[in-house]
Amino acid sequence: MTKTKVAVLISGAGTNMAALLYAAKLPDCPYKIVLVASNNPEAEGLNIAAAEGVPTYGKSHVGLNRVDHDLIIHDQITQAGATYVALAGYMRILSRDFVEKWDGRMLNIHPSLLPKYKGLNTHQSAINAKECVAGCSVHLVTAELDDGPVLGQIEVTVLPGDTAESLAARVKMAEHQLYPKILAEYVVRETNPEYLILQVRKLALAQPEAHEVLSHGMPCFGIIGGKKFAYVSVDHHGDGKTALLVKISGAEEQGMLIDSDGERYYRPAYFGDGWVGIRLDLGDTDWNHVGDWIAKSWRAVAPKKLAKLMDVAADF
Incomplete structure (x- = not known):
């Protein structure tokens, strides 16, 4: 230990x-x-x-x-x-x-x-x-x-x-x-999966029209009636990691992130090039940064009409 x-x-x-x-x-x-x-x-x-x-x-x-x-x-x-x-x-x-x-x-x-x-x-x-x-x-x-x-x-x-x-x-x-x-x-809270899931849940459900379900045993978050924008992976297929999975633009962005910090970022199994895993269990998680990732991932899957409404509300 x-x-x-x-x-x-x-x-x-x-x-x-x-x-x-x-x-x-x-x-x-x-x-x-x-x-x-x-x-x-x-x-x-x-x-x-x-x-x-x-x-x-x-x-x-x-x-x-x-x-x-x-x-x-x-x-x-x-x-x-x-x-x-x-x-x-x-x-x-x-x-x-x-x-x-x-x-x-x-x-x-x-x-x-x-x-x-x-x-x-x-x-x-x-x-x-x-x-x-x-x-x-x-x-x-x-x-x-x-x-x-x-x-x-x-x-x-x-x-x-x-x-x-x-x-x-x-x-x-x-x-x-x-x-x-x-x-x-x-x-130990920053490496405790229950604590980490709770922090992600707070940030994810703060997104407009967000809800939570279980998918393949993982807590996942999506837009009501729409696509998923975040998952929490806990020892998925025995990988020993607790991580946030979020949407990205593709293989190029995924590769850049992994090259920049191979301990923190990784390619999640079975999710393809459109997602990246972000380790939450390293003990030094920047939750403001995680919140930014979740908001970015939400916007990647949000219907254009909903995203525009949020832009108008932010500018008001």
Whole structure:
């Protein structure tokens, strides 16, 4: 198994980092920790990571502006070869530039059931509000604090007489269960056929008068009462690929695409020269590009009257 490379950012004890690190040692874990970095060179978590043979980096933010410090950390992450970032008690608000660089590839664990109790003092806030349950959330990081899409949560019952400290201790145990599971699920989604089919479905059904059927066991998309413009091929005839099949102009275009990127583009068996296969399971799919391909393929089979109506609507 090729494991996804993850960098973890911490500021202190690094208990959630340790949970991710130890989970990564399991044979079936799809990720590995390639760097633990901190804005606190004395962070205890750096010692834990180093003892486990994980490269570490510490750089104080003192005396540096936010953007410059984030750029230093970003460079360390990219040098380590990481393609995902996990924040695990990283007590620094990140610059917008840094967040944009890792858009969709940076996760955070937060000790509340988001969207409740963003920021600090989450446990006392839950107690003050007389909540029956507290908990933790893993979410994608966006420019707004603790505001990204929630990927998973665990509820923790608030007990009579709980203090912020006693509740925090139990929530911390839940965090250690939740974070490795969600990170593992998230890093494999781009090679998971179910996820890939879902993304294609959203883009294909956004085309005018589109519908979905099964053809030869494959999800396929066509214009109602008309021709098909896209298929999703999953291990078709044992080829081991998950791919989008779209219409093209013919053998010349097909050959040019394959010559330009033979790993991504291929000639789909039994479909002829009028189609090309585009691998979706390489882990780096540009979904805007895929959307453009689907729209182009739709236009290749759309009745001229329908295509003209769409042109008029676009110009209006």
